[in-house]
Amino acid sequence: MRVSRKLVLLVLMLFALGVLAGCSSKQEGGDKAGGDKAAVETIPVGINVELSGDLASYGSNSRNGMVLAIEEINQAGGVLGKELKAIERDCQSKPDEAMNNSAALVGEKVIAQLGPLTSGAVAGSTPVMMQNKTPLIAPAATAENVTVEEKTGKTLDYIFRVCYLDADQAKRMAEFALNDLKVKNAVIFGSTSDDYAKGLAKYFEEAFIAGGGEIVAKEGYVNGDKDFKATLTKLRSKNPEFIYVPGYYTEVALLIKQARDLDIKVPIGGGDGWDSPDMVKVAGVEALNNTYFANHYSVEDPSPTISSFVKAYEAKYKKLPDSFAALGYDSAKILAQAINDAGEADPAKVAQALAQIKDFPGITGTMSINEKHNPVKKIVVIEYKDGKLVSR
Amino acid sequence: MLEFLQQLINGLSLGAIYALIALGYTMVYGIIMLINFAHGDIMMVGAYVGFFSIAVLGSNIFAALIFAMLSCAALGVLIEKIAYKPLRNSSRIAALITAIGVSLFLEYFTLFLLTPQQRVFPEAAFPLHKYQIGGLLVSNKDIFIFVLAVILMIALQYIIKRTRTGKAMRAVSLDREAAILMGISVDRTISITFAIGSSLAAAAGVMIGIYYNTINPLMGIIPGLKAFVAAVLGGIGIIPGAMVGGFLMGILETMVSGYGSTLYRDAVAFGVLILILLVKPTGLFGKDTGEKV
Numbered sequence: 168m169r170v171s172r173k174l175v176l177l178v179l180m181l182f183a184l185g186v187l188a189g190c191s192s193k194q195e196g197g198d199k200a201g202g203d204k205a206a207v208e209t210i211p212v213g214i215n216v217e218l219s220g221d222l223a224s225y226g227s228n229s230r231n232g233m234v235l236a237i238e239e240i241n242q243a244g245g246v247l248g249k250e251l252k253a254i255e256r257d258c259q260s261k262p263d264e265a266m267n268n269s270a271a272l273v274g275e276k277v278i279a280q281l282g283p284l285t286s287g288a289v290a291g292s293t294p295v296m297m298q299n300k301t302p303l304i305a306p307a308a309t310a311e312n313v314t315v316e317e318k319t320g321k322t323l324d325y326i327f328r329v330c331y332l333d334a335d336q337a338k339r340m341a342e343f344a345l346n347d348l349k350v351k352n353a354v355i356f357g358s359t360s361d362d363y364a365k366g367l368a369k370y371f372e373e374a375f376i377a378g379g380g381e382i383v384a385k386e387g388y389v390n391g392d393k394d395f396k397a398t399l400t401k402l403r404s405k406n407p408e409f410i411y412v413p414g415y416y417t418e419v420a421l422l423i424k425q426a427r428d429l430d431i432k433v434p435i436g437g438g439d440g441w442d443s444p445d446m447v448k449v450a451g452v453e454a455l456n457n458t459y460f461a462n463h464y465s466v467e468d469p470s471p472t473i474s475s476f477v478k479a480y481e482a483k484y485k486k487l488p489d490s491f492a493a494l495g496y497d498s499a500k501i502l503a504q505a506i507n508d509a510g511e512a513d514p515a516k517v518a519q520a521l522a523q524i525k526d527f528p529g530i531t532g533t534m535s536i537n538e539k540h541n542p543v544k545k546i547v548v549i550e551y552k553d554g555k556l557v558s559r
Numbered sequence: 560m561l562e563f564l565q566q567l568i569n570g571l572s573l574g575a576i577y578a579l580i581a582l583g584y585t586m587v588y589g590i591i592m593l594i595n596f597a598h599g600d601i602m603m604v605g606a607y608v609g610f611f612s613i614a615v616l617g618s619n620i621f622a623a624l625i626f627a628m629l630s631c632a633a634l635g636v637l638i639e640k641i642a643y644k645p646l647r648n649s650s651r652i653a654a655l656i657t658a659i660g661v662s663l664f665l666e667y668f669t670l671f672l673l674t675p676q677q678r679v680f681p682e683a684a685f686p687l688h689k690y691q692i693g694g695l696l697v698s699n700k701d702i703f704i705f706v707l708a709v710i711l712m713i714a715l716q717y718i719i720k721r722t723r724t725g726k727a728m729r730a731v732s733l734d735r736e737a738a739i740l741m742g743i744s745v746d747r748t749i750s751i752t753f754a755i756g757s758s759l760a761a762a763a764g765v766m767i768g769i770y771y772n773t774i775n776p777l778m779g780i781i782p783g784l785k786a787f788v789a790a791v792l793g794g795i796g797i798i799p800g801a802m803v804g805g806f807l808m809g810i811l812e813t814m815v816s817g818y819g820s821t822l823y824r825d826a827v828a829f830g831v832l833i834l835i836l837l838v839k840p841t842g843l844f845g846k847d848t849g850e851k852v
Binding site for chain 1: 562565566569570573677679682687689696698767771772773781812813814815816817818820821822825
């Protein structure tokens with residue numbers, strides 16, 4: 168009995184060992200075969216975005232843009248004679264999931280990771296990418312410290328982005344107001360409930376004053392407010408030549424409508440938080456005339472690159488591409504360009520090539536990557552003209 | 560001075576909305592001593608009914624207003640029958656908590672049914688006209704909302720003071736048992752109270768839709784709370800009090816935003832509530848009978 172039990176155990180152990188060995192050898196073989204095959208035909212690209220959770224709509228639109236770009240690249244013959252192969256992971260709008268996904272993607276030997284969208288989730292992925300010397304391209308993370316080490320201010324070698332920073336878009340609007348609209352003074356009336364709008368207000372003020380303008384008043388509202396007439400009446404008496412309204416379209420649309428109702432006819436400007444079809448519906452076509460906002464791109468831009476992108480996206484997904492889709496598309500295309508420039512599918516070399524990108528023609532502007540790994544591009548200012556979006 | 564008058568107009572139109580909501584609050588409280596926290600959400604339902612009858616059925620603004628008022632009257636009666644009637648003889652706190660439950664149910668059921676996406680009231684239903692009077696800007700919306708609030712208040716006052724139903728309401732309010740003994744149908748009276756109160760809320764909801772263009776499932780919360788403060792400010796249970804309280808509240812908020820800052824507007828509004836409760840708990844129009852609140 169005893170002996171037989173021992174025997175059984177031994178047999179079982181041997182069997183287990185055999186299975187394990189078989190497994191590992193099989194996997195090795197598989198890996199080798201896969202590796203060889205991959206070396207010939209495909210380069211894996213990690214897509215790590217928010218496909219569920221609070222930011223699912225941003226993440227999935229961006230993912231659509233990335234996938235469309237990869238398809239187009241492969242149809243045009245791929246990179247270095249190989250096809251790009253997307254490996255998708257859902258970071259569930261959480262920084263720790265973003266980190267786990269990055270670890271898994273690096274394990275699958277991706278050439279680079281595209282995404283996540285928010286600055287917080289990118290920060291989750293950053294340590295893993297840095298350790299494994301694999302580049303990360305953030306499509307839409309706008310916080311200042313995404314690409315640099317927070318304490319030292321040193322640029323992170325493997326972290327890049329293709330979107331502008333909030334400071335850039337506020338500066339663009341300040342310069343647009345001063346140089347194109349030729350205004351001399353402005354008031355700021357923005358949301359005080361989120362860091363995004365507060366940041367824009369601060370950067371706009373700095374840039375506007377630096378450009379020789381004068382800020383005559385600063386007012387704030389709280390997200391969810393519906394009545395802005397009291398503050399607008401007060402601002403009207405200051406006779407401003409320009410009103411800067413950093414915030415999201417829900418409040419901004421009502422605010423603009425009420426301003427026009429109070430006969431405030433001066434130009435009004437803002438940032439990419441304005442970007443929504445609801446603006447025209449809520450504020451009305453007439454009220455929106457003479458309003459401007461900085462944005463990543465305009466879906467109604469007539470340039471051939473943009474309109475062919477819009478057409479392809481619409482044909483594939485049956486909806487119009489928003490800024491996140493365009494930025495996702497650009498992040499995949501800029502990666503392909505960097506792989507080509509590097510001349511081989513090696514993550515570290517691709518990172519070096521990314522840092523050298525000059526005048527890359529993206530949907531969201533022609534961009535060059537600067538020493539802080541941020542894109543330098545001309546930010547588009549969009550004017551509402553009789554309900555249509557016109558790029559300036 | 561001109562700016563002050565303009566701010567006064569802004570305040571009056573905001574106040575008219577608070578007054579309309581406060582009227583329903585105060586009326587329900589006056590009759591059955593229940594703070595109906597679902598009132599703001601009934602207003603939201605009214606706004607949606609108004610929206611759908613304009614946007615889908617293509618009715619004009621007055622038909623939408625009446626349709627919304629009728630639907631919400633029915634909703635109010637239904638809520639009373641299901642949620643409040645079984646608790647009529649329980650403690651007051653039980654009914655109050657149920658009211659909060661009904662409020663949350665209405666908010667999140669609508670959120671589930673119609674998504675959190677905001678809806679845009681069709682502008683064509685009530686086109687804007689602006690009038691310039693000696694440098695002051697007044698719009699037809701300002702006038703409409705103000706006049707509607709005043710008319711509804713007068714009608715309400717008339718119903719309560721001059722009709723048999725109103726007499727029954729006052730009797731139920733004064734002493735429910737004695738009212739029963741006098742042959743008054745308490746159930747029916749309370750149902751009518753809810754029907755009228757809820758239809759006033761619906762009117763306010765449609766007005767908000769017209770005035771601010773957008774509606775969403777959580778739009779009732781803040782105006783509901785502000786209207787509650789307005790009702791307490793005027794003396795809860797007293798109809799002219801709700802009206803005056805609503806206007807005062809609107810003007811106060813406007814002046815705080817206009818001469819101070821938007822950021823402490825709500826703090827001032829709720830600070831006023833605390834102050835009233837400390838100094839004159841019965842409100843501006845309240846008599847010190849010791850039976851209220």
